[in-house]
Amino acid sequence: MAIVRRAETVDLPIPARDEVRGRLGPQLRRWLPILIGALLAAAMIVMAAAAPLLAPMSPSAQFSNAVLKGPGAVEGHWLGTDEFGRDILSRIIWGARVSLEVGLASVMIAFTIGVPLGILAGFRGGRTETAIMRGADMLMAFPTLLLALIIVTALGGSLVNEILAIGIALLPNFVRLARSLSLTIRENDYIMAARAIGAGQLRLMARHVFPNALYALIVVATLYIATAIRTEASLSFLGLGVPPPTPTWGNILSDGRQYIKCCPWITTFSGLAIMLAVLAFNIVGDALRDLLDPRMRGD
């Protein structure tokens, strides 16, 4: 008897308040990370685009009365100054430009070259596939930073070369992904249907395979923007990026290394900027992947 009673209490309907929370909870859990990541990323884009308006002073202006001063020690220099008396906050705001330019442009290069090659490899198969994939494997033998480092050393440090180097270094990742996506997509019935009504290979790839692979490719592209920004910062840090006096987060940090004893704020704030930017694109990419691929969520 007692058992039956206990079973009854368990089966009681859940109170309405919990029901509402239960419905809102997963929605919030799903969208909150995207919101935080997107806000961070948007902040970075605004910072880069409106640097001349946002920066309190010129990034190269030297203030001889404020050399190596801590945050707030001198009026107007909220994040302190470096060894030439330049304002750290202004340099970080301007530094967002290089990071974002390299991050977006290099991923765009890798995407526009890598995706068509990958789709072609997956769709055509045979010798085309072997040739493209062996080339990609060869580039894959190098970790991203190492390959970018070799290329940028060969070409010399400048904004365009850095974009090219990181773009080429990321290229094989896009080739591989696009190939595996197109291998799956080409088996679909709608491809056969399109083929039956006389669509040519180019049309099949451009109008049918590519649009169906686009979602997954965009997710991965977002994650690689994070990788590209980190790689750019690493190259700048090693002294192989955009040459000074153009401020980049990596070269601000690298210059600040000599002064970590007296003036840790230079390295602390520039590093924080790098981390937040990388974090923003990682969060957005992660959240997008979770939304599009429920298997990865694990619930």
Added chain:
Amino acid sequence: MIQYIVRRLLVAIPMLLGAMSIVFFAMRVLPSDPCVAMMGGDATAAALADCSKNLGLDRPLAAQYVNYLWRSVRFDFGTSFRQGYPVGEYIARMFPHTFVLVMASAVVAALVGIPIGIISALKRRNPLIDYPLRIFALLGLSMPVFWLGILLLIVFSLRFDLFPLIGGGDLEGVISMIRSGEMFSYPRDFLKAVGDVLYHLTLPALALGFTLAATVSRLSRSAMLEVVSQDYIRTARAKGNIERIVIYKHALRNMMVPLLTIVGVFIAIALTGTVLTETVFTRPGLGKMLVDAIGARDYPLAQGAVTVFTMIIIVVNLVVDMLYAVVDPRITYR
């Protein structure tokens, strides 16, 4: 199995060759002449020609290329432009430093990353546990190792004076004591030397290990998720096993196979990480050697370093592929 190994080796050879060609040609189109870099802009034309001849740079590119490949196969990477002694010797001296750094950070990454990945997979429905752990993983993935290194230096070396600011300790001394057997005759001195090496290793290993732990935790999380959804786990539960036994005895062991896949990726990331870590901590090693060689336009040294890096990555991936068959008997190779 043997057939598979042979085929896998044959695939690795053109890959290595291609990677080495990329390195060679990239280094040869460098904008500045190494002789000018070494002797300065004021050097006479005759002196520059002489330098070029000595370094073999006056020979046709094709001849230099063939020569480079042939010598690399025999681990002869030529003579360093700057230091003037064999690159192979230099690499052999630097390798142990990088090796201990990679190993120590692997230990840190495994000790931190694997438990975090497992817990976050098992407790994924508890947001109070899952969320902080996922945030930790995201932070680790996003934090540049050179920044974390500097923060550790600021706090532990400069503020609390607990660890050294630069250097790698007397690793050569430790190795020679092991080789000569002095470690047994002078155990106290040996332990002191080992202690000094560890003292220098702690912060770099923590910095690199923490950033790698994030990757490890993510991969162990998905490996664990994959395993707990298998039928044999349901069977283990259905038999009436308590949850702890199911996890420790059935899930953990099977999780190790997918985890093995990441060893190759891990080594590649860790080796790249050493380039930055060794630079931040001013530690001797292959990574710092590469950066210094590029700065000095020392072709043979830079080429040697990159070639060794690439060889290590290709060989590790090869070994990992073969280990699968040993660890998981269900996998067969044709």
